[in-house]
Every structure is written in structure tokens, then in C-alpha cells.
Amino acid sequence: MANPYDKAHELARVLKESEEFSTLKELHDTVNSDDVAKRMLDNFRKVQIELQQKQMQGEQISEEEIQNAQKQFELVQQHETISKLMEAEQRMSQVIGDINKIITEPLEELYGAEGEGEQQ
Amino acid sequence: MANPYDKAHELARVLKESEEFSTLKELHDTVNSDDVAKRMLDNFRKVQIELQQKQMQGEQISEEEIQNAQKQFELVQQHETISKLMEAEQRMSQVIGDINKIITEPLEELYGAEGEGEQQ
Ligand SMILES: [Ca+2]
Numbered sequence: 001m002a003n004p005y006d007k008a009h010e011l012a013r014v015l016k017e018s019e020e021f022s023t024l025k026e027l028h029d030t031v032n033s034d035d036v037a038k039r040m041l042d043n044f045r046k047v048q049i050e051l052q053q054k055q056m057q058g059e060q061i062s063e064e065e066i067q068n069a070q071k072q073f074e075l076v077q078q079h080e081t082i083s084k085l086m087e088a089e090q091r092m093s094q095v096i097g098d099i100n101k102i103i104t105e106p107l108e109e110l111y112g113a114e115g116e117g118e119q120q
Numbered sequence: 121m122a123n124p125y126d127k128a129h130e131l132a133r134v135l136k137e138s139e140e141f142s143t144l145k146e147l148h149d150t151v152n153s154d155d156v157a158k159r160m161l162d163n164f165r166k167v168q169i170e171l172q173q174k175q176m177q178g179e180q181i182s183e184e185e186i187q188n189a190q191k192q193f194e195l196v197q198q199h200e201t202i203s204k205l206m207e208a209e210q211r212m213s214q215v216i217g218d219i220n221k222i223i224t225e226p227l228e229e230l231y232g233a234e235g236e237g238e239q240q
């Protein structure tokens with residue numbers, strides 16, 4: 001009988017060969033080989049992470065910080081390759097999310113069917 | 121070329137047919153068809169979730185609550201079927217965790233290789 005680990009490795013290989021991943025890798029490599037673009041994206045991510053951490057710790061976020069984050073966001077949005085990379089990352093994250101839903105479906109069925117009798 | 125979604129469905133099927141899932145489902149159904157066992161497990165989970173929520177919100181957890189949680193834990197540990205179910209859940213959660221690592225390996229490679237040059 002097929003083994004979940006073998007199938008997972010097959011899925012990883014297919015994912016790596018997918019259009020979504022190739023596009024992501026190409027854009028990622030383009031941005032990372034361009035010093036100016038890389039610095040712009042790194043700055044944007046640093047600001048995003050700092051704001052997220054503050055939010056999670058319930059800290060106050062100043063008007064200045066919000067404006068700085070917006071400025072960084074507009075900068076990366078206007079950079080064609082970076083904005084394409086960010087779209088490619090969102091698509092990949094959607095695919096990974098969908099895959100996780102598909103894989104955990106049997107568990108959802110088991111745990112979600114409580115009190116409604118068995119489905120199927 | 122194979123499609124990630126098709127592969128994910130294959131993996132979900134293999135996972136559903138796996139020893140780990142069959143054992144989990146059997147124990148889950150046994151516990152859920154036994155009113156006393158089900159109530160014991162539901163109580164335990166309710167207490168666990170309440171404590172987790174308090175912890176996440178940074179609320180104080182009383183000595184009494186800790187003792188109550190320990191008592192519930194000892195109760196479920198002593199119940200053979202429930203303790204087996206909890207072990208089966210841990211095994212399944214390990215498998216799902218491993219699968220997630222395998223699937224996101226290409227992304228880890230892409231994002232983890234920053235500054236160390238490309239890892240093949
Ligand atoms: Ca059920």
C-alpha cells in the first residue's frame with residue numbers, strides 16, 4: 001500500500017515543478033540579484049514584521065509608523081518585479097493553503113461530524 | 121504534467137487509508153459511542169482550551185485551575201481507550217507535521233538559502 005510519506009515527496013516534487021513555483025523562484029532570484037530591489041523588499045518586510053509583533057504584543061502603533069509602513073508598501077507596489085513577486089507569493093500561499101485543506105479533509109470529517117452523526 | 125491538487129487528493133486518500141488514520145478513527149468512534157468516555161474527554165478538552173485561552177490573553181491561572189486540569193488529565197490517562205486515542209492523535213499530528221515539512225521543503229530552500237548562495 002502507498003505510504004503517506006512517499007506521496008508527500010511526490011507532491012513536493014510536483015509542486016516544485018509547477019508553474020506557480022517556477023514563477024515564484026524566477027522572480028525571487030531576479031529580485032535577490034538586484035541590490036536595490038532586494039534592499040527595498042527587505043526594508044518592507046522588516047517594517048511588516050515589526051508592526052505584526054507590536055500588534056501581537058498589544059503595543060500601541062504610532063501614526064508615524066503607519067505612514068512609514070504605507071510608504072514602504074507603495075514603494076514595493078510601484079516596483080514591477082517586487083510587486084509580481086509578492087503576487088506570486090500570494091498565489092503560492094493560496095496553493096499551500098488549499099493543499100493543507102485537502103490533506104486534512106479526512107480529519108475534518110472525523111472531528112467535524114460530532115453530534116451530527118457520521119457523514120458518508 | 122501532474123497537478124499539485126491532484127497529488128494532494130492522492131495524498132489525502134493514502135492518508136485516509138493509512139494505519140495511523142484507521143487506528144485514530146476506530147478509537148475516536150469507540151470513545152464517541154461511549155457516553156461516559158465522551159463526557160470525560162469533552163471535559164478534559166474544555167479545561168485545556170480554557171487554560172490555553174487564559175495563557176494567550178496573559179491572564180492569571182489559579183492554583184485551583186491547575187489542580188483541576190491535572191485531575192482531568194489523570195482521569196483521561198487512566199482511561200485505556202481515551203489514552204490510546206490521545207496517543208493516536210499525537211501520532212497523526214506528527215505525520216501531518218512531517219508531511220507539511222516535506223511539502224514546504226522547496227519553499228524553505230528558496231527562502232532559507234538567502235545569503236548562503238543557492239543550495240541546489
Ligand atoms: Ca465522529
Ligand SMILES: [Ca+2]
Pocket residue numbers: 032229230231233234237238
Ligand atoms: Ca535564494
